[in-house]
Amino acid sequence: MNHIIFAIFVVPKLNKKNNIITKPIRYSYSELSQKYNELYENYYELIMAVGNCFEGESRHETALRYIREKETNVDTGCVEDIK
Numbered sequence: 001m002n003h004i005i006f007a008i009f010v011v012p013k014l015n016k017k018n019n020i021i022t023k024p025i026r027y028s029y030s031e032l033s034q035k036y037n038e039l040y041e042n043y044y045e046l047i048m049a050v051g052n053c054f055e056g057e058s059r060h061e062t063a064l065r066y067i068r069e070k071e072t073n074v075d076t077g078c079v080e081d082i083k
Contacts, residue, residue, distance in 0.1 A: 027035060047059045054062050 047063055050059045050063045053059050
């Protein structure tokens with residue numbers, strides 16, 4: 001017996017007035033598997049870019065903190081931030 005496996009995702013997007021709209025996207029099992037592998041590889045690359053974790057943090061938490069600090073221009077005490 002063959003089963004058709006697919007997933008439907010609702011992806012938020014912004015229209016010209018910056019209002020959130022949603023559009024359903026359908027993926028077959030093979031497409032979903034490929035998307036998962038791409039996501040895993042990208043996430044692994046990002047996490048492994050963290051050379052040193054801070055004490056009490058996972059690589060994920062350290063990477064997330066780095067990104068949030070840069071995105072919000074938090075003063076990290078780096079020379080670049082002082083200029």
